[in-house]
Amino acid sequence: MNEELIISGRDNLMVDPHLHIWHWPIPLYLFLGGLAAGVLFFAALYYLMGKENEYRSAVRRVPFIAPIALVIGLTALFYDLRHKAFFWQLYTTIRLESPMSWGAWTLLVITTASFIWCALHIREFFPDWDWKYNWLRELETFFNKYKKHLAWVILIFAIITGVYTGILLSAFNARPLWNTSVLGPLFLASGLSAGAATIVLASKNREERLLFTKIDLIILGVELFLIVHMFMGFLASTQVQIEAAGLFLGGEYTMVFWIFVVMLGIIIPGVLDLMELRGRHIPAVIPGILVLFGSLMFRFVFVFAGQVSRWLY
Amino acid sequence: MRYAMAIDTKKCVGCSDCVVACQTENNVPIGFCRDWVVEVMDGTYPQLEIELRSERCNQCENPPCVRCCPTGASHVAEGGIVLVKPNKCIGCGACIASCPYDARYPHPKGYVDKCTFCIHRVREGMKPACVAVCPTKCMYFGDLDDPNSDVSMVLKKRKYKTLIPEAGTKPHLYFLI
Numbered sequence A: 001m002n003e004e005l006i007i008s009g010r011d012n013l014m015v016d017p018h019l020h021i022w023h024w025p026i027p028l029y030l031f032l033g034g035l036a037a038g039v040l041f042f043a044a045l046y047y048l049m050g051k052e053n054e055y056r057s058a059v060r061r062v063p064f065i066a067p068i069a070l071v072i073g074l075t076a077l078f079y080d081l082r083h084k085a086f087f088w089q090l091y092t093t094i095r096l097e098s099p100m101s102w103g104a105w106t107l108l109v110i111t112t113a114s115f116i117w118c119a120l121h122i123r124e125f126f127p128d129w130d131w132k133y134n135w136l137r138e139l140e141t142f143f144n145k146y147k148k149h150l151a152w153v154i155l156i157f158a159i160i161t162g163v164y165t166g167i168l169l170s171a172f173n174a175r176p177l178w179n180t181s182v183l184g185p186l187f188l189a190s191g192l193s194a195g196a197a198t199i200v201l202a203s204k205n206r207e208e209r210l211l212f213t214k215i216d217l218i219i220l221g222v223e224l225f226l227i228v229h230m231f232m233g234f235l236a237s238t239q240v241q242i243e244a245a246g247l248f249l250g251g252e253y254t255m256v257f258w259i260f261v262v263m264l265g266i267i268i269p270g271v272l273d274l275m276e277l278r279g280r281h282i283p284a285v286i287p288g289i290l291v292l293f294g295s296l297m298f299r300f301v302f303v304f305a306g307q308v309s310r311w312l313y
Numbered sequence B: 001m002r003y004a005m006a007i008d009t010k011k012c013v014g015c016s017d018c019v020v021a022c023q024t025e026n027n028v029p030i031g032f033c034r035d036w037v038v039e040v041m042d043g044t045y046p047q048l049e050i051e052l053r054s055e056r057c058n059q060c061e062n063p064p065c066v067r068c069c070p071t072g073a074s075h076v077a078e079g080g081i082v083l084v085k086p087n088k089c090i091g092c093g094a095c096i097a098s099c100p101y102d103a104r105y106p107h108p109k110g111y112v113d114k115c116t117f118c119i120h121r122v123r124e125g126m127k128p129a130c131v132a133v134c135p136t137k138c139m140y141f142g143d144l145d146d147p148n149s150d151v152s153m154v155l156k157k158r159k160y161k162t163l164i165p166e167a168g169t170k171p172h173l174y175f176l177i
Helices: A025-048 A056-080 A084-092 A099-120 A134-145 A147-170 A183-202 A206-235 A239-246 A254-277 A285-308 B017-025 B064-068 B094-098 B129-133 B150-157
Strands: A002-006 B003-008 B036-044 B047-055 B074-076 B082-084 B139-143 B173-176
Touching (some): A025 A099, A025 A183, A056 A099, A056 A206, A134 A147, A183 A206, A183 A285, A206 A239, A206 A254, B003 B150, B017 B036, B064 B094, B129 B139
Antiparallel strands (some): A002 B036, B003 B139, B036 B047
């Protein structure tokens, strides 16, 4: 028997007994950031492929979700800061060692770019839109001229944002569950599948829906592969990581992970997508909502479980 | 210069004087602490062994908290001591999550707080508060680069361990065993 006790009455708020420094705003933001990254990635990709008119929803309409999601996400992030009046200190330096630092700069770029992208497509929703001031009209002409460049910026920064949401966690070696580099691609895949699902939900064009159902199915497969991969990595690693994986393999997060994230979030929507592609008519809203729900739950489960995992000590 | 602390687990009686001294010296808000005492019980009755450890920030040579700080508020200061600049800290909590020892806590004022090795006392030639008050004199503090410092001398004589060295943090809090 080996029992460790802190006997001096240590009870640091949000640190003891389980470290719980990050609450709901962080997973919510990670989800919204991933969703925005997914949506913007497909918009920029299909624009650059010259499919703006075929996949109108993906390129012109759905991206409007991105700035909304980003603003809500950033508000959640800001709410989570405990020294709010000093948040601007983030933008006084760039520290490449700290994912949160370059992530903050990435968010600045992608949020601005998403607003510009939406401004260029505002007539999708308000056909008679007028910018009223001449300098705004000139700005629109300017960005229309460099739309391709803008799309490239969005494409690249969407990928960085998607990966960053995972790297943010994987950079912490103190929390063995987070400390795996698979988290970067895994969070990117989860964000992309949420983006594809949103396009399926929003699109009225059958061809577009089928394409993004196909894309969604592939990404869900990749996600499942990465999850299996992650567990293989954990179980072949050191004791701390074996114990971290144990949180999902019989530990306190087992049910919520396998039922909400894997079954409801990946496998069931994947099967429904497959049935749709085989010609059965499945209401798009079911797999779409399930994927979004799974993606959100994935962040919550991971952020909370990660804070429970720790070094043996 | 490289400040370090060595704590004799054989002499420590777990009285928590170090904890109270630190809270008083550094105005640690009520309900929080920068140092704490851990009791490790090993074995089965009647062959029981107890180890008592007064723990605090390990002032790591490779500090993950400094690495992940987005603003540079957490930094390595004189003598390798890891400090936080309150007016640069945004209170994001990254450093708290990154510490394998859970040595940091969010101060009610918003910034993150931790053990400073009582740098304000050390600068004036005094010992950190916890070391100064220890009734069993089980704590040694000093400069590792100085072979005649208390800590260098005791580390030469005694066996010691550090906590979670496998986390790669290169801690500078030694426990004499």
